[in-house]
Amino acid sequence: MWKAAFVFYYQTSTQAEAWVIKRLQLILEGKSNSVAPGMGRSATLPKLTPQERKPVDTCARYLLNNAKYLKYDD
Secondary structure (H helix, E strand, C coil), X not given: CHHHHHHHCCXXXXXXXXXXXXXXXXXXXXXXXXXXXXXXXXXXXXXXXXHHHHHHHHHHHHHHHCHHHCCCCC
């Protein structure tokens, strides 16, 4: 999640921290299936190159592939 945040924000920014916190909260609420596509859209809108968006895609793919294990709300 942090590597994905650093695609959009500087590593020392409070915005990166807020970005991660928001998505982790959603995952803990059992909404990982909606976090992943949102991350993909966030990387598509600014027209990032495949290399630039790789951490975002990796994180989103992890969330989708492991959604059945990320049921923290249960």
